Structures are given as structure tokens and as C-alpha cells.
Amino acid sequence: MLGKLLKHELRATARIMIPVYLLLVVSACLFTLTMFLADAYDLMALDIFLGLLSTVFTITLAGTLVCNTALMVYRFYKNLMTDEGYLMFTLPATVDGLICSKLLSALIWSVCTVLAEALALWISARGVFVREGLELIFSGDWSIIFNLFSTGQWISFILQAILALALSTSSSFLMFYAAIALGHSFANHKVLLSVVFYFAFTFGLQTIGSFLSVFGIVFLATDTPPLFLSNDPAVIVQVVLLIYLVTSLALVAVFYVVTRLLLKKRLNLA
Amino acid sequence: MPLLECKQLCKRYGAVQALNNVDLSVEPGRIVGLLGPNGSGKSTLLKIANGLLTPTSGTLTIDGLTPGTETKKLVSYLPERTYLSRWMNVVQLLDFFCDFYADFDRETAERMLTALEISPKLRIRQMSKGTQEKVQLILVMSRKARLYLLDEPIGGVDPATRDYIIRTILTHYNPAASVILSTHLIADVEEVLDDVIFINKGTVALQSSVEAIRSERQCSVDELFREVFRYVG
Structure with missing residues (x-):
């Protein structure tokens, strides 16, 4: 029963988390691409765009973490404490199953969030300026x-x-x-x-x-x-x-x- | 053995006594009307039967078992609220019920959805309140459960939908099972009831078969309801 609860919990949360991860990766790609362009062409417009994208990327990085926590807490509230609770608590499942499915889903998405953030940072590290910064740190x-x-x-x-x-x-x-x-x-x-x-x-x-x-x-x-x-x-x-x-x-x-x-x-x- | 049995069942919310020493039993194969005015304790009784509330004292058993994981396999519950996730579409809901209830008959559900021209791809949030209630009822009645607990299934819907709901209950419930139908719209359901339980201020005022009411008291359930509650109130 825990497996079924977890499956439906992951399905319910994936519809939010997957687009959030895609947004994160896209913003990392755009940021990195702009870094290459800004390095190749000396244009003020590109520098301004790069500054803007760097802010967007930072916000997306932080936002993904916030979204992960907020969504998992909201799911517990919405699915178990509001009208949806009438369905969830009348399923032939134990209270332990309901809590554990929510907790396991939260842990799985937390791991995915860490991996998505790592991927986004890795992509941005391909960019010239970030790469130079990292090389400086790891040169010691x-x-x-x-x-x-x-x-x-x-x-x-x-x-x-x-x-x-x-x-x-x-x-x-x-x-x-x-x-x-x-x-x-x-x-x-x-x-x-x-x-x-x-x-x-x-x-x-x-x-x-x-x-x-x-x-x-x-x-x-x-x-x-x-x-x-x-x-x-x-x-x-x-x-x-x-x-x-x-x-x-x-x-x-x-x-x-x-x-x-x-x-x-x-x-x-x- | 009664399918549902209450012995000295009490439920208190702070200072409010919602149920007071309720004794009743429901045998298999019966359609029972749980009748009473608003706030009489009908929903509280059904919530206890579904394990959504814990009694303050006394016992409620379903097929001899205290409400829990095992009884939830036997009971199909329609609450007075819409409990479906608004982001889900009908197909996802059918998958959900198939996964969790071994007695869920997907074909019956699909047939009823087709009859009502409800698109399987429609999301709950795209439906009117009446359609949401119909989908919920279809899901609940498509289970081959031992006991159906329906809380105000005809409250707040138009007469055509009301007729459909009553027809659905009659034609789709498992004949070996029992149905407990809570409502205060007695005239609409009277024809389908085998037994009635009158409940007022948390106390059982009457438990009788509809046949006995008609033959012994020479009146309809609706008339008796008005008389009993005029007397009790």
C-alpha cells in the first residue's frame, strides 16, 4: 500500500517539480550561453543581458529550493487536512502509510532538487566567468x-x-x-x-x-x-x-x- | 451478524454532545435512511463509521470490526464534500480507485460516465459542482462494497440530478450489501428505503422498517418525520 501511496504522491508532485527543474536548467543554459557571447563580442547590451540573467539564475536556484520545501508542506496540508482528507483517510491504508508516503516523496524530491541544482551549477560552470572563478578556488x-x-x-x-x-x-x-x-x-x-x-x-x-x-x-x-x-x-x-x-x-x-x-x-x- | 452496529455510542466536541448513547444495528441487504434535521449527528455517525472520528465512548463496529484498515476495504463512503483533487482528470481518478480498491469495477464506472456524457479527459476543476458530485457518486457506487455510506448525496443538486443519483444508487449497489443514506430530503428517497433511523440532537428517536411505518401508523415516512420531530423538537 505504501508503494501505491508513494506512486500517487510522486505523480501529484511531479507536475510541479518537473517544470521547475526544467526552468532551472533552461535558465542555467541561457546564462552560460550569454557568458560565451559576452566573452566573444564586446557589446554593452550583452553585458546588461548577462547581468539580468545572472539575477534570474540566482533567483531560480533559490526558488527551486523554496518550491521543493513549500510544495511538500502544502501537499501534506492540502491532501490530508482539507476536503481531500476525506478520501485519503478512508483509503484502506494506515496512518503510518499516509505519513511515510508524504515523507518519502519529500525526501525523493529533495534529492532530485540537489541533483538539479548541481546540474544547473555544472552547466553555469561551463561559462567563462564562473569557470575562471572556480579555477581560482581549486588552484590552492x-x-x-x-x-x-x-x-x-x-x-x-x-x-x-x-x-x-x-x-x-x-x-x-x-x-x-x-x-x-x-x-x-x-x-x-x-x-x-x-x-x-x-x-x-x-x-x-x-x-x-x-x-x-x-x-x-x-x-x-x-x-x-x-x-x-x-x-x-x-x-x-x-x-x-x-x-x-x-x-x-x-x-x-x-x-x-x-x-x-x-x-x-x-x-x-x- | 449486523453489518453495522453501535452500542452506547457517544461523541462530544468540547461542550457539544454530537452523539448520545446511540444504539442501532443495520443488517445486510437493506437500504436505510438516516434521517434527521441539520446538526442532528448524522454526519458525525458516518464519520465515526469511516474512522475519520474517534468515539468519546461506546463502540461502533462494521462486520464485527472496529473502524480501521480492514473495514475501509468493506465501506464505500460518499462524504457531503467534494474530496477529489481538482488537478486530476477522470482517467487519473479511475486509475486511483483501481489502485486502492480491489472491489472497484472500472467498466461500470466508464459505462456510467459515458451515459452521463462526462469526458474522461475532463479535469475536476473544469467541471461544474453538479458534475463533480456525479463523478464522485459514480466512483463510490462503482465499488462492489459491503456497505455504502452516503452522506447527503442529493443535497444541493437539481431535481433531474437528484433522480439520476437515486436511480444510480438503486441500480448499481451490490444487492448483498447495505446502503445507509443520510438526508433531510425525505420525500425524494422514501420510495427506495427499506428501513429508517430518525436521529435528533445526537439521539436515535426511532428505528423501524418503512413497511411497519406504513402498515402500523398508516402514514408515510415523511409525515412521520414531521410528527416525530415536531414532538421531539
Whole structure:
């Protein structure tokens, strides 16, 4: 059932995301083409057009990221909390299936967005000016960083970082879902309350994060834990990654349970 | 075993008691009118039966099961709202129902769509409200479900559409199944009903067969409804 839900979710979101990606790639191509032309012909009109396209390209890059997040949050709201919820919650599917299909779709599109942004940047990097800038950045000696860890350690860290990123992205979407589900469990002002709860969650997490950071710094400064004694950067990276992984996993669990509980026990379709 | 059974079912929204100690049962093969004025608790009862609301106390079972994934396979629900995604066209909706409901009969749906001259390529957002309601009803009635729960299927549509809807319910429901039809437009549905449940202010005021009402009380369901609700109100 999850597969079917995911299939329909991807179909519903693809009709927006695919044109957005096309727009991004087209704007990258136009930007790069204009860079070639501006380099070949010394025309003021081309320089002005290049400046304009560079702004459009930057906005499209940022807009694609915003569109990805906004659409995934809107889909959860529209498909489960408005009239469409009457269909979705009467399908022979579990609440877990409904939440997971939304979350998996959001993660898949987030990966696609990263790939589309990378492609757009790669296309723009073919252009003369961007290429020169990148060559300048990468002309330095990067071997110090590459030699910091062994190949095995690099692979392990990259895999852990990908997992941490996936968990962190999941917790971000689940925080939106939990806020929407909580806001919609009330009789009135559902959307407004959802926004209020989202900001309350953000504020709460920042407060807890600040408190734990201060506590951690004091602890590290006054005690002599192994992390501080170690001169091995791999140990430090490993500890930081573990803290990030555990924190993200805890947030995923908390927001998932809150969302699930509210949709199962306090569903309140208008 | 009753197809749908409520025992001491209560639902409270804050200070409002939407359902109060409702006891009722619906046997298979019956067309039941769930009749009552606006705000009497009809939609709340149907929402609980569909797992969209959780009862405050008491139980509601469908074929002996508490509303959940298994009962949703047995129930075909028509809510009073249009729940179809506005961007979808009719073909996409048929695909959707085929995917999720093993008992969905695509051929029946396509036949009904053709009869009503509804283009399969038409998107929901391009349809009038009446056509949207017809498509929704076609999708719901094209399932070979055990229990059809229809919430105000004839409210807010013109008389011709109303006739079509009633005819559709009669000709397309699975005869071994039951239909619970919630409405306050009694005269329009009276002819097709086997049983009636009168509900007012969250309480069952009467549960009887239409035949018994006609033979014992010598009146129509519509007349009895007016009498009962004049008395209760």
C-alpha cells in the first residue's frame, strides 16, 4: 500500500517539480550561453543581458529550493487536512502509510532538487566567468584536507554524513507535519495555529540547542573528556557526526509520534 | 451478524454532545435512511463509521470490526464534500480507485460516465459542482462494497440530478450489501428505503422498517418525520 501511496504522491508532485527543474536548467543554459557571447563580442547590451540573467539564475536556484520545501508542506496540508482528507483517510491504508508516503516523496524530491541544482551549477560552470572563478578556488593546495583521513575514514564519514543529512531533512519535514497536525486538531483558526506551533517548535528547539551547547562547552572546558585529549581529528569528526545523528534521530522520532498520534486520535477534518 | 452496529455510542466536541448513547444495528441487504434535521449527528455517525472520528465512548463496529484498515476495504463512503483533487482528470481518478480498491469495477464506472456524457479527459476543476458530485457518486457506487455510506448525496443538486443519483444508487449497489443514506430530503428517497433511523440532537428517536411505518401508523415516512420531530423538537 505504501508503494501505491508513494506512486500517487510522486505523480501529484511531479507536475510541479518537473517544470521547475526544467526552468532551472533552461535558465542555467541561457546564462552560460550569454557568458560565451559576452566573452566573444564586446557589446554593452550583452553585458546588461548577462547581468539580468545572472539575477534570474540566482533567483531560480533559490526558488527551486523554496518550491521543493513549500510544495511538500502544502501537499501534506492540502491532501490530508482539507476536503481531500476525506478520501485519503478512508483509503484502506494506515496512518503510518499516509505519513511515510508524504515523507518519502519529500525526501525523493529533495534529492532530485540537489541533483538539479548541481546540474544547473555544472552547466553555469561551463561559462567563462564562473569557470575562471572556480579555477581560482581549486588552484590552492587541497591535499592537506584530503590527507587528513584515510580512504576508509573518508568513506565512513561521508556515509554517516549522508545518513545524518537524510535524518535531518526528515526531521525538518516532520516538524512541519507535526505543527500542521497540531494546528488542525483545534476547532478554529487551524492554519494560523499551525504557523504558531511551527514557530513554537523552532523556538523550543533553539532554546534547548543553546542550553545544550553552553552545557557542552562548560563540560568540555572544566573536565578532561577523551575528545579534548585527542589530537586525532578523526575522533573529533566522529563524535560530532554521532551527536548530529543521535539528535536528528530523536527529532524524527518525536515529530513522527506527535503527527501519528494526532492524525490517528485527534483527526478533525472540517 | 449486523453489518453495522453501535452500542452506547457517544461523541462530544468540547461542550457539544454530537452523539448520545446511540444504539442501532443495520443488517445486510437493506437500504436505510438516516434521517434527521441539520446538526442532528448524522454526519458525525458516518464519520465515526469511516474512522475519520474517534468515539468519546461506546463502540461502533462494521462486520464485527472496529473502524480501521480492514473495514475501509468493506465501506464505500460518499462524504457531503467534494474530496477529489481538482488537478486530476477522470482517467487519473479511475486509475486511483483501481489502485486502492480491489472491489472497484472500472467498466461500470466508464459505462456510467459515458451515459452521463462526462469526458474522461475532463479535469475536476473544469467541471461544474453538479458534475463533480456525479463523478464522485459514480466512483463510490462503482465499488462492489459491503456497505455504502452516503452522506447527503442529493443535497444541493437539481431535481433531474437528484433522480439520476437515486436511480444510480438503486441500480448499481451490490444487492448483498447495505446502503445507509443520510438526508433531510425525505420525500425524494422514501420510495427506495427499506428501513429508517430518525436521529435528533445526537439521539436515535426511532428505528423501524418503512413497511411497519406504513402498515402500523398508516402514514408515510415523511409525515412521520414531521410528527416525530415536531414532538421531539
